Amino acid sequence: MSSEQFDLVVLxxxxxxxxxxxxxxxxxxxxxxxxxRTFGGTCALRxxxxxxxxxxxxQLVDQVQRSEGKLVADASVTIDWKxxxxxxxxxxxxxxxxxxxxxxxxxxxxxxxVARFISPDTIDVVGTKLTAERxxxxxxxxxxxxxxxxxxxxxxxxxxxxxxxxPEHVVFVGGGYISMEFAGVVARAxxxxxxxxxxxxxxxxxxxxxxxxxxDSLCDQRIQFQMNAGITGIEKSSDxxxxxxxxxxxxxxKCGLVIHGAGxxxxxxxxxxxxxxxxxxxxxxxxxxxxxxxxxxxVFATGDCADTGMxxxxxxxxxxxxxxxxxxxxxxxxxxxxxxxxxxxxxxxPCIASVGLSEEAARQSNDNVKVLSDDTSSWGSVRxxxxxxxxxxxxxxxxxxxxxxxxxxxxxxxxxxxxFALAMKFNLTATDxxxxxxxxxxFASDVRSML
Numbered sequence: 001m002s003s004e005q006f007d008l009v010v011l012x013x014x015x016x017x018x019x020x021x022x023x024x025x026x027x028x029x030x031x032x033x034x035x036x037r038t039f040g041g042t043c044a045l046r047x048x049x050x051x052x053x054x055x056x057x058x059q060l061v062d063q064v065q066r067s068e069g070k071l072v073a074d075a076s077v078t079i080d081w082k083x084x085x086x087x088x089x090x091x092x093x094x095x096x097x098x099x100x101x102x103x104x105x106x107x108x109x110x111x112x113x114v115a116r117f118i119s120p121d122t123i124d125v126v127g128t129k130l131t132a133e134r135x136x137x138x139x140x141x142x143x144x145x146x147x148x149x150x151x152x153x154x155x156x157x158x159x160x161x162x163x164x165x166x167p168e169h170v171v172f173v174g175g176g177y178i179s180m181e182f183a184g185v186v187a188r189a190x191x192x193x194x195x196x197x198x199x200x201x202x203x204x205x206x207x208x209x210x211x212x213x214x215x216d217s218l219c220d221q222r223i224q225f226q227m228n229a230g231i232t233g234i235e236k237s238s239d240x241x242x243x244x245x246x247x248x249x250x251x252x253x254k255c256g257l258v259i260h261g262a263g264x265x266x267x268x269x270x271x272x273x274x275x276x277x278x279x280x281x282x283x284x285x286x287x288x289x290x291x292x293x294x295x296x297x298x299v300f301a302t303g304d305c306a307d308t309g310m311x312x313x314x315x316x317x318x319x320x321x322x323x324x325x326x327x328x329x330x331x332x333x334x335x336x337x338x339x340x341x342x343x344x345x346x347x348x349x350p351c352i353a354s355v356g357l358s359e360e361a362a363r364q365s366n367d368n369v370k371v372l373s374d375d376t377s378s379w380g381s382v383r384x385x386x387x388x389x390x391x392x393x394x395x396x397x398x399x400x401x402x403x404x405x406x407x408x409x410x411x412x413x414x415x416x417x418x419x420f421a422l423a424m425k426f427n428l429t430a431t432d433x434x435x436x437x438x439x440x441x442x443f444a445s446d447v448r449s450m451l
Contacts, residue, residue: 136300322337
């Protein structure tokens with residue numbers, strides 16, 4: 001077994017791990033980068049970026065179809081799935097082809113394979129021992145394991161992104177981001193869609209009133225919801241048809257494709273962290289405020305595999321990376337993350353977005369909550385795009401005028417939410433926002449009417 005010595009070994013090549021490796025290498029440190037999959041990470045290859053290509057297609061078709069007789073005379077547009085896949089590859093293939101070489105150009109040594117700790121200062125990668133002064137674990141997340149019979153027939157989201165055609169009926173397991181985002185695109189491609197959710201609400205991290213408003217509209221778009229439903233098994237017949245069996249339902253759901261959207265978990269199971277004396281749980285690798293392991297100080301963790309209590313989103317991983325870069329080789333650990341208020345968006349059709357406290361959390365922590373809300377589907381800014389659903393809920397402290405939380409649904413919600421994130425980070429009050437003159441007519445200018 002060969003062995004090599006490094007100043008830093010980074011596990012994972014996504015936005016967090018890749019950034020840290022590059023910045024540390026440019027300081028003159030000897031850096032190794034390890035990934036068991038194609039270099040580039042989930043966001044660039046299997047997540048955010050390719051997903052947005054598909055969502056853009058769904059949104060485009062959606063607006064044309066709901067604008068028939070208003071903005072356009074002929075709404076006969078369709079999604080060519082093979083063409084859409086080919087266009088998506090224009091964004092992912094260059095990353096797959098060039099990312100590893102770009103790391104090597106920065107004098108980073110690259111390794112392929114699963115990394116496993118064999119001691120607090122050494123990992124094994126397919127028979128090669130890598131010893132280091134510091135480790136950064138940025139291995140991201142993976143789909144949660146499904147426990148029912150026939151789970152092998154379920155297609156994961158990265159596999160879904162490689163398909164060049166869609167069957168007539170597609171079933172999504174779970175009602176989280178992945179299911180709700182891709183369901184809208186598949187439905188706009190003319191397919192029937194069923195979303196199976198074990199709870200009584202999809203998109204549980206978003207405002208329930210706006211989620212209900214969204215799902216009611218989606219039911220008119222060939223999307224059916226099976227709520228409070230548990231899958232007992234999936235069978236595949238000789239003709240390739242899949243039969244999804246639900247508890248308390250006699251007849252199975254017949255479809256051509258079942259997609260995993262039942263959540264993700266930290267991708268740490270294969271790392272043998274206990275041999276590295278690295279504290280961890282099902283929530284991820286334990287870290288202190290400096291992104292450092294409390295049980296093995298040579299180890300830092302960032303992004304979706306770190307138990308920070310923050311949303312598992314790319315901007316959070318980027319902030320983790322900035323913090324870890326400052327602390328990895330510092331004699332005095334001082335840098336802590338400055339997350340501010342992290343906005344989150346589900347790129348459904350239309351989008352739903354949120355930042356700050358939910359209404360429930362706000363009422364539990366504050367006796368002076370003022371709720372500003374409305375269905376804005378009939379507002380002029382929304383009607384100008386055709387017929388769609390929209391709404392908002394803004395939570396304000398009635399005594400201090402502080403904005404406690406904002407929840408948006410509708411066209412441009414994914415952009416407008418950033419105005420509220422900025423205002424909340426820099427302590428702008430509701431009155432401050434209402435007094436700001438925004439360009440008109442824009443969706444941002446609706447903020448004044450909301451407040």
